Amino acid sequence: ALMPFAFHDAIDRIPTRTPPEETLRVFIEAMKKGDIDTAVKQFVEKDRGGWKKNLLDIQRRGMVQRMIEDLSTAEKGWQGDSVAEYNYAGKNKGEDVGGFVNFQKDTNGDWKIKNL
Numbered sequence: 001a002l003m004p005f006a007f008h009d010a011i012d013r014i015p016t017r018t019p020p021e022e023t024l025r026v027f028i029e030a031m032k033k034g035d036i037d038t039a040v041k042q043f044v045e046k047d048r049g050g051w052k053k054n055l056l057d058i059q060r061r062g063m064v065q066r067m068i069e070d071l072s073t074a075e076k077g078w079q080g081d082s083v084a085e086y087n088y089a090g091k092n093k094g095e096d097v098g099g100f101v102n103f104q105k106d107t108n109g110d111w112k113i114k115n116l
Helices: 005-013 018-031 036-042 045-060 064-071
Strands: 075-079 083-092 095-105 111-115
Touching: 005 111, 018 036, 018 064, 018 075, 018 083, 018 095, 036 045, 045 064, 045 111, 064 083, 083 111
Parallel strands: none
Antiparallel strands: 075 083, 083 095, 095 111
């Protein structure tokens, strides 16, 4: 669902406390340590339940290292006042793969992962 413009305007004016790069760094470090609880806290609050399940599945399947390698290449694609997108690239079975990390600023000024 789209947020009302007034809410977006209010979020846009909140100063950044934690930038997207820091959120991603904390997420990657937590995944390296197997600290799923800290990793999940880097996501938008309402999406954390689903992402905890996804991250546990990634961990169970032995895919954490590949995910970390891919996300470590992430670079800013674009950033607005309350949403941002970073791009990453990697390899899967010799094939070039890539994707996006979408961030959304919360009411505390912390940029959280919306999707990856």
